[in-house]
Amino acid sequence: MKSKMLFQGYDDEFILTKKVSLPKLNHDQTADVVIDEDGSDVITYINYSLQLSSSHKFPFYTATNIDGLKFKKVPRKDNWRKDDRVAKDNQWGTELYNADKSNFDRGHMTKREDVQWGETIGIALNAADSTFYYTNAVPQHKDLNRDIWRSLEDYILHTEAKRNQLRICVFTGPVLSNANPYFVTPINNAQIQIPSLFWKVVVFEKEDGKLYRVGFMMSQNKLLINDNIIEQLESDDQIFMQFNDADTYQVNVSLIEEVSGLEIPEAIDSYTDKRATKLVLKEIDIDPDLESDSIGYELGFNIENILL
Template identity: 45%
Template sequence: MSYNKNFIPNFEIEVPSISKKQRHQYEQAGLNLDRYYLNYINYSVLQNPFRKFPYFSATNIDGSQFIEKLDRKDDFDKDDRIPLSHQFGKELYSAYHSDFDRGHMTKREDTQWGTSPSVAKEAADSTFYYTNAVPQHARLNRSIWRRIENYILHTQGVKHKKKLIVFTGPILNQNDPVFVTRIDGDEVKIPRIFWKVIYYLNKSNDLSRVAFITNQSNLLLNNGIVEPTMEITRSTDGEDDYFLDFKDADTYQTGVPVIEALTGFSFQKATDVYEDDRIVRLILEEVNYRSSGEDESDTGDITNLKL
């Protein structure tokens, strides 16, 4: 089953609503927006055909049915339900100076649940589509981004046997930097900022939400992957009992309104676990990842972290 808005009992959680301006782009191009909402197993994706990356993915996680240690598929494919020219594939990720990973938006393991290992594996394998991938520098993808993903899935979802809804995406900003290599003669803008918004029930069975944000601007620029660019701009358009112990919460956790301001999306209302009164510019500076030179594959200890 694809993304299920009724996944969390007694609540309907719709996918984020994109802005009128963003919807109008599809209309101007003669494209049917619904055609670009792609259903997979345990998740769905809204593809942006103009940037050729997903606007967001929407994922259901059932921590009580998670199945560990399944063989991993590593080959990505384009999705032939939409034009192949409306999604980046090998032509981008194998290009000269493409020193970045094919970063899953819906994490492979997030969908790796079901009534049997075969069901879970089919779901996990369905995450290997380019419509679910965005270029992420390895030092981001394999360090803080992985830590955030594992914290959500394992420390919260699996440990507490919880049902979670996770929305994930890049911020597709008009001022994103240009990749130093042209693809088929065209400039490609590489997203710098990634976000996650998580919905869940707290111990009082109230619907709550929490958000995380990361920034790979420094990694892209310092490694010569992109050309210098302008600054990121906004889009023109309570105490809880879970998600309270992520180590770098002061840096990477933010309020959902910040994500709305940067993306132009509207998210369903819920109790905000974390309210962020920092200005957007300050948040983006603080989450701009810099490698410490340590082993980027180490996910670190996130069990005693402060929020």
Template identity: 40%
Template sequence: MGYSDTFLGNTAIHPPVIAQNELDKFKTNGLEASQYMLDYSNYSVFQNPFRKFPYFTIANIDGELFKHVTRKELFSGKGDKWSKDSRIPKEHQLGRELYTAERSDFDKGHLTKREDVQWGAEDDEAISAAESTFFFTNAVPQVDRLNRGIWRRIEDYILHHEVVKNSLKISLFTGPILQENDPDFVTPVKDEVIKLPYMFWKVIYYLKNGELHRTGFLTSQKRKLEERRIVRPVMRGDDEEDLFMNFKDAETYQVRVDFIEKIANLKFAEANELFQDDTPEELIFSNVDVRNEAIQDITQIDLKLIL
């Protein structure tokens, strides 16, 4: 079973709504958008067939039913088995041809984290759910400093220190920010130029004192993509707004969900927010890029999530 919008109770938390111009692309190309909402175990993916990456993933996480399963226990001990999803055309998703291409100095970054959906009444349910995260539809290229760094530490903090420790339920949405002016990967894939996203977001829904709350996070890999020459420099006109021009040394920051809505061109379900920072956008952007220094300990981060 995929994502359930009533997982947290009677108040339905619907998937994010993408912009109308994106929905129009499906009709223009003779496609049905509903066929690209793919259900997996405890989560779902809305695949973007035009960029060949997900618009977003949406997951239900049950801390009380979480099962401790190591990565080595998956796929009968034979290791990771990434594959394309046969329910949609192979040409609408990127697989090994991208991640083994020349200059592909990045990871297959899970959007829905393996452990997040690793729950169920029985161990085999949790194992099956964990294995279902190894579809390329659930992956976007992420440099190691992001995928294995502070972004992962925030994911681990939310899952283990909040959800599992306190036997909570949450619904977690994750996605890349896909923009027309994203940079080109330096290596064509099957003679096609692939644009790689700079930024990623998370929106978490949870109950606090019986009321629905949400909070958002934003991070970037712009600096590392450019430093490693994985992407070609983006050339913009003098009058074109550059959302990334003020990026400095930073990692991952908590932001208001309406800020994510604006830059990702999505609409999320309404809920209360404890985080009310009104920092100007340019200062938020200057504090979301992956930095070179040693990663700070997660306990130093002031998360206004469920604390």
């Protein structure tokens, strides 16, 4: 008999004065969403939730509450496993991540440290451990997962949320598209498409009492090509061509909605432009030991023009 896991999941009333709902799936995504053993299409964990694609076996998005005031420092335990509440054939596991040519990481969509908070160390430890379900993972090139994307994630958590004791909501996901390239190694005699683009939206409240949101996007396309991990598809999709150099961009949330097919909760956009603004990382050598506010400076934004 399965042990019953009771997870509260994402709280849409986490920002106390405003409700921030989950992103909405479009018609095709709704038809493709995985239903768990309780009949729910939203899979809940500790301080975060997600909706999972049945055809891709990756999340459409994850939704995370971050409480900077209650953040706890706890040891990391890499305990990757499939979620017993979800049919195993709706989740990738070692069959993908240990396959030949799988030179990529199990990339957390909800970052381990982002949910690493609570009233006690025990709650924070359990929350961190709950991010090690394969339902929360998407293949990410190590240079993305451990460097460029991580710099952005660390900045949001350590410089903004933790230092300023903020309560924020973060939505993260891959772009699940038929334009995605194929992994060079078939899995169970099937060709698997690896997401090229990733996006993140941060929703927060300013001192004026209003909700704001800011979006980011990046590509791992060239990283995967250079390491012979993928077979590139010919595509006329100009959006994909904009994000083809393994850098991070600040973008309009409307662009994220366009490429992801999701409807992101309404808020005031902190950034609006018809172009994607590059957060310059390629021209500099980021030291992994840099303080997070130094990284924020290199990324081209800071606390004054993003979260305050």
